[in-house]
Amino acid sequence: MLNGKTILLIIGGGIAAFKSLDLMRRLRDEGARVVPVLTKAAEEFVTPLSVSALAAEKVYRDLFDLTDEAEMGHIELSRAADLVVVAPATADLLGKMAGGLANDLASTLLMATDKRVLVAPAMNVRMWEHPACQRNVGTLRGDGVLFVGPNDGAMACGEFGPGRMSEVPEIIAAIKTALGDGPLKGKHVLVTSGPTHEPIDPVRYIANRSSGAQGTAIAAALRDLGAKVTFVTGPADVPPPQGVEVVAVETAREMKDAVEAALPADAAIFAAAVADWRMASETASKIKKQDGALPVLEFAENPDILAGVAQMAAGRPPLVIGFAAETDDVIANATAKRARKGCDWIVANDVSAETGIMGGSENAVTLISEAGADVWPRMSKEKVAAQLAQRVADTLLQAK
Template sequence: MLASRRILLIIGGGIAAYKSLDLIRRLRERGASVTPVLTRAGSEFVTPLSVSALAGRNVFQDLFDLTDEAEMGHIELSRSADLIVVAPATADLMAKMAQGHADDLASTLLLATDTPVLVAPSMNVRMWDHPATQRNMKTLKEDGVAFVGPNEGDMACGEYGPGRMAEPLEIVAAIETRIAKGPLAGKRILVTSGPTHEPIDPVRYIANRSSGAQGTAIASALSALGADVIFVTGPADVQPPEGVTVVPVQTAQEMLDAVEDALPVDAGIFAAAVADWRVKSASERKLKKTKDGLPDLSFAENPDILATVCKSKEKRPDLVVGFAAETDDVLKHATAKRKRKGCDWIVANDVSPGTGIMGGSENDVTLITDDGAEDWPRLSKDQVARRLAQKIAEALA
C-alpha cells in the first residue's frame, strides 16, 4: 500500500522524537520514501545525522537555507508529498497549526500546503488536557487534520495519563488508512463501542457483559475502507484497533459528551451497550454492610445517546446506525426501537442465554432498514463488521 508513496515527516521537539527513527525505518520497509523535516527543538532529541541515515536523504531544517531553497523550495516541498505526518506533534506545533503561524520551516510547510496531514500528538498529560490544547485539537479536526493517538501510559516526566505518542506501527497503520483509496476515503465516521460503567461507590459499578469486540471490529473494517474513524469506547475487554482516533470513556454521560464533541460526522455507528440507568448519587466512600440490610440506592435514567444524535437538527449524520441486543421478540423490539430512536438502520441480535453472542466471537444479526429486515447468517464478528462496513460505504457513496 505504501510502495512509492511519498511521506513528508515533520519531527517535533519532544522526548518521543526517538520513535520517529523507528517510524522512518518502518515506512521505508514498506516501500515509502520519507523526506524528513527536523524542527530546532526536535534536533535536541535526535540528530540530523541519525534521521538522514535512516531516511536515506538530506534533512530539511531551516526556512532560510539558500541551498535547500535552490534545490527544492519550501512551497514545492510542502506539496510534493502524498501525506504530511507530524510525529511527534507537540503542543506548540499543534497551536501553530491551529492558529496559522508560519515562523519556522515546519509551520510554514504546514500552512503552505493542500496535502492531507496526519498528526501524532505527544506531550505531558497536563498539556494535553489543557483547554487550549483541546480547542486546538478540535480546530484542527474541523480543518480536516487526522489524528492518531495520543495513547495513555507512563510519561518520561513521571506522570501517567493520555499524552504518549502512538507507537510507530500504529502510526504506520494510520498512514496506510489515510493514503488508502478505499470507498470511504474522505469520510468521517463515529463508532461507539463497549459497555459503560456507572459508579455506585469508589469500588462498585453497574455494567453489562459487552466485550466491545463487535464495535472494535466495525471500527477496524471502516478504517480499512479508508474512513477517518473516531472510536468512542467504554471499558472493553479487547484492545482498540490501530489507525483510528480512540476516545476512552467510562460512563454514559462521558460517552455522550465525547460523541457530541466528535460531531459533525458523515455516519454514526452506535454499537456501545450503554447502561440505561445510573445511581442518582454515587457514594464517595465505599458502602458498608449495615444491620438494616441492603443499601438504599436511588436510580436515575441515563442520557439516550442514540436518540439525542438522531434528533439533532444541526449535526445529525447522513447515516445513523443503532444496535439492539434483545433476549425475546427480537425483530419486534428492534423495529420498535428504530422507530422510537429515529435512526436509519438498526442491527438486531439475539443475546438470550444459550446463544453465546454476548461476549462471544460470533454474532447472528438482522439488519433493519426502510427496505425491511435482512437476515444474515451466523458469522464471526469480523465478518459481520466487514459486511456492515461495505453496506455503509455503498450508502454513503
C-alpha cells in the same frame, strides 16, 4: 492507479506461491515496481531466478546478507515501498506477525515497516479454522493489517473449504483499494463501543457483559475502507484498533459528551451497550455491609445518546445506525426501537445466554431499515463488521 507505486512482495512457503509469479507480472503490467522477498520455505516452491526474472528486480532472501545491509538495510527496505503485500501468507507467517517475532528477513521487514500491510492467506482449511490461527487473524485485524481472502475451494491436499489464496485479480483489486485509501476516503465515521460503568460507590459499579469486540471490529473495518474513525469506547475487554482516534470514557454521560464533541460526521454507528440507568446519587465512600440491613439503591435514567443524535434538528449525520441487543421478539423489538429512536438502521441480535453472542467471537444479526429486515447468517464479528462497513460505504457513495 499503480503507476509509480512500489510494492514490497513477501512470498511465503506454500503451493499457492506459484500465483505470486503471475501477481508480479500483472502488477508490473499496471505500472507498479515489485520488490520481492522470498522466505526459505518459499524457495521450495518457486526459484529465486524465476522470481527475479518476472519482477525484474533483485530478490531479497537473507536477513544477514552484509552486502544488502550495506546497500539497503532491512529497515530501509521495509519503508521504501508504498505497500507491503504478503502472498501467500502462511499460518506460520501470520503467527509470527501476530506474535511480534522477527527471526528472518520477512518477519523483520513486517515488524520494521511503517507502511500498510496486506495479506493473502493460503493454507489447509483445518489450519485456517484452527482457534490459534483465528486468534492471530483477529490480532492482526486489530493491528490494522488488511486481508484479502482466503477463498473457499479445493485444496492441493484434497480437502475443500476456506484456505485457498485469493485469485490474482482479487489481490490486485485489494492492493488498489489499500493504496487508494478505500471508498470511504474523506469520510468521517463515529463509532461507539463497549459497556459503560456507572459508579455506585468508589469500588462498585453498574455494567453489562459487553466485551466491545463488535464495535472494535466495526471501527477497524471502516478504517480499512479509508474512513477517518472516531472511536468512543467504554471500558471494553478488547483493546481498541490502531489507526483510529480513540476517546476512552467510563460513564454514559461521558460518552454523550464525547459523541457530541466528535460531530459532525458522515455516519454514526452506536454499537456501545450503554447502561440505561445510573445511581441518582453516587456515594463518596464505600457502602458498608451491615447485618440485617440491605442498602437501598435509587436509580436515575441515563441520557439516550442514540436518540439524541438521530433526532438532532441540525448537524445530524446522514446515516445513523443503532444496535439492539434483545433476548425476546428480536425483530419486533428492534423495529420498534428504530422507529422510537429515529435512526436509519438498527443492527439487532439475540443475546440470550444460550446464543453465546454476548462476549463471544461470533454474531448473528438482522439489519432493520426502512426497506425491512435483512437477516444475516451467523459469522465472526469481524465478518459482520466488514459486511456492515461495506454497506455503509455503498450507502454514502450512493448519496453523493
